[in-house]
Amino acid sequence: MSVQERKQRERAERERLIVATARELAEKQGWDAVTTRRLAERIEYSQPVLYSHFRGKREIIGAVALDGATEMAEAVRAATSAADGPRARVSALARAYLDFAERNPAVYEALFDLDGGLAFAREDTPAPLKDAFAALLETLGEVAGDGVEPGLFTEVFWAALHGLATLTRAQRLLPELAERRVELLVDRLAVV
Amino acid sequence: MSVQERKQRERAERERLIVATARELAEKQGWDAVTTRRLAERIEYSQPVLYSHFRGKREIIGAVALDGATEMAEAVRAATSAADGPRARVSALARAYLDFAERNPAVYEALFDLDGGLAFAREDTPAPLKDAFAALLETLGEVAGDGVEPGLFTEVFWAALHGLATLTRAQRLLPELAERRVELLVDRLAVV
DNA sequence: TCGATTGTCTAGCGGTGCTAGGATCGAGTC
DNA sequence: GACTCGATCCTAGCACCGCTAGACAATCGA
Numbered sequence: 001m002s003v004q005e006r007k008q009r010e011r012a013e014r015e016r017l018i019v020a021t022a023r024e025l026a027e028k029q030g031w032d033a034v035t036t037r038r039l040a041e042r043i044e045y046s047q048p049v050l051y052s053h054f055r056g057k058r059e060i061i062g063a064v065a066l067d068g069a070t071e072m073a074e075a076v077r078a079a080t081s082a083a084d085g086p087r088a089r090v091s092a093l094a095r096a097y098l099d100f101a102e103r104n105p106a107v108y109e110a111l112f113d114l115d116g117g118l119a120f121a122r123e124d125t126p127a128p129l130k131d132a133f134a135a136l137l138e139t140l141g142e143v144a145g146d147g148v149e150p151g152l153f154t155e156v157f158w159a160a161l162h163g164l165a166t167l168t169r170a171q172r173l174l175p176e177l178a179e180r181r182v183e184l185l186v187d188r189l190a191v192v
Numbered sequence: 193m194s195v196q197e198r199k200q201r202e203r204a205e206r207e208r209l210i211v212a213t214a215r216e217l218a219e220k221q222g223w224d225a226v227t228t229r230r231l232a233e234r235i236e237y238s239q240p241v242l243y244s245h246f247r248g249k250r251e252i253i254g255a256v257a258l259d260g261a262t263e264m265a266e267a268v269r270a271a272t273s274a275a276d277g278p279r280a281r282v283s284a285l286a287r288a289y290l291d292f293a294e295r296n297p298a299v300y301e302a303l304f305d306l307d308g309g310l311a312f313a314r315e316d317t318p319a320p321l322k323d324a325f326a327a328l329l330e331t332l333g334e335v336a337g338d339g340v341e342p343g344l345f346t347e348v349f350w351a352a353l354h355g356l357a358t359l360t361r362a363q364r365l366l367p368e369l370a371e372r373r374v375e376l377l378v379d380r381l382a383v384v
Numbered sequence: 385t386c387g388a389t390t391g392t393c394t395a396g397c398g399g400t401g402c403t404a405g406g407a408t409c410g411a412g413t414c
Numbered sequence: 415g416a417c418t419c420g421a422t423c424c425t426a427g428c429a430c431c432g433c434t435a436g437a438c439a440a441t442c443g444a
Binding site for chain 1: 304305312340343344345347348350353354355358359362363364366369372373376377380381
Binding site: 048056057 | 430431432433434435
């Protein structure tokens with residue numbers, strides 16, 4: 001059985017390589033540059049090998065997105081746990097979220113703009129996505145205000161962050177106002 | 193000169209036809225279905241004719257986006273002018289915005305998700321885009337609150353709406369909370 | 385050692401955005 | 415009214431895309 005185990009290990013390793021390479025290529029040259037041919041060349045295998053790991057390009061994007069969701073949840077939790085008081089935590093959350101989106105544009109794109117074939121807000125939502133939302137909920141739930149459901153408040157706050165992230169990336173907002181936008185958002189939305 | 197004028201008129205008419213057909217096709221079957229071949233077939237001309245009007249597919253998407261911006265500005269102004277008082281106007285604006293995004297998903301996509309080669313938040317921003325932002329500013333400026341610049345407040349409110357619009361379209365939010373999300377957003381952000 | 389299974393590759397299909405170059409047509413001139 | 419010539423449009427084709435069938439080689443179990 002040892003031989004089979006080794007092969008399985010190698011296969012899993014190659015799958016990680018595919019996802020990591022796709023992500024790297026996307027961050028460096030944009031998702032348009034991530035073609036199955038180029039990806040195959042980078043991992044030094046032929047094109048059809050990709051299809052023995054994933055059903056298609058969509059699924060590869062989805063895999064990058066799931067990795068990203070896990071990382072984003074970690075980043076948010078790390079930032080909020082280092083802050084004192086609800087106000088500081090919300091502020092840290094907002095900055096961590098926007099910072100992640102800005103530092104990993106291709107991953108953020110995979111998560112929200114591209115079709116990675118992922119389910120959301122449903123029963124069959126993948127665990128990393130649920131957990132990323134949970135990470136937001138943990139901090140935002142405590143500043144929802146009286147009579148407002150934590151889930152509802154989190155959706156609205158998250159939508160606002162998402163809007164800022166995407167419009168910023170698309171250069172549709174004035175760069176010099178970035179910091180004040182975050183402050184205004186936190187001040188108005190959060191009840192502390 | 194009359195012949196030349198007629199030709200110019202016909203050419204402008206054909207250009208409108210291209211944009212209208214692209215939009216219609218995108219709304220019915222999604223932007224993926226809008227290929228230069230299919231578009232050419234629909235307007236009953238050969239493919240290269242498209243390139244005598246636009247530099248490429250990107251520019252066609254951009255043209256659809258500009259049309260959409262004009263319509264959205266109209267929709268927002270119509271909704272706000274029919275409402276009494278600042279609170280009602282902001283609420284009407286939010287609903288009109290989200291309604292437009294939901295009713296014209298392909299146009300909204302062309303405006304904000306796809307690359308239509310348009311400039312934003314800069315000097316060379318096309319007039320319809322500036323005007324659409326101005327339409328938001330007219331109503332939102334009066335509820336920015338003391339010491340908050342209207343432009344800054346409008347950017348934040350707009351980002352929140354944009355986030356709601358895109359996350360809703362991507363089915364990432366709970367549908368049954370839609371109405372309460374808008375109410376919460378307006379209540380918290382606007383100073384009335 | 386041999387057959388079967390697994391793994392990988394080459395080659396190719398139908399599609400994409402885009403363009404070069406030739407045919408056609410019609411306006412302006414003699 | 416015939417002719418020239420420029421504008422207009424189309425056919426054909428390029429390089430690339432995602433994806434897959436089928437040939438081939440390596441490895442496994444008997």
